Amino acid sequence: MGDLLSDEARRAALVELPGWREADGGKAFTRTFTFRNFNEAFGFMTRAALVAEKNDHHPDWRNVYKTVEVNLSTHDAGGITARDVALAKKMNEIAARFGI
């Protein structure tokens, strides 16, 4: 789980991750989720936080009212690993339950 993804593997991963794109020169994946209100935005964060804590892999994220901007990267590895892909996928699943 700790290996950096190749350029090719990152691009293949993004195809399966609607809404996400590369940031920081390919060292991070980013997505901004826009919900209906703060209740939903923080509800999303709470569910994602439990997943992050369970997997011991945490997002860099910013919340402003109904938006949540997420940046994922594996700092120990210096870029994107399978752990980021897994968390991004899980976040999309959680957001989907809010109709996002």
Next chain:
Amino acid sequence: MGDLLSDEARRAALVELPGWREADGGKAFTRTFTFRNFNEAFGFMTRAALVAEKNDHHPDWRNVYKTVEVNLSTHDAGGITARDVALAKKMNEIAARFGI
């Protein structure tokens, strides 16, 4: 609650708000809270989120593992109002329960 604080009133408020300082040319108050781990950082955010939602006044905040960087401003008023001071005070109270 909707009136912009004067420069003097802002400075007086900050005296009562340890850890906070002005940002954005006096249009915001900012503080970075550093906890022991993600559990505590997100626990703090959860308690603060309930207060924010109850008062219908929400922070702009970023969480990276054990840190929470908070920016408070009343956008409708274009700067700091009593609502920001109240939320900053409440956040300090919540953080204090984590020994911060």
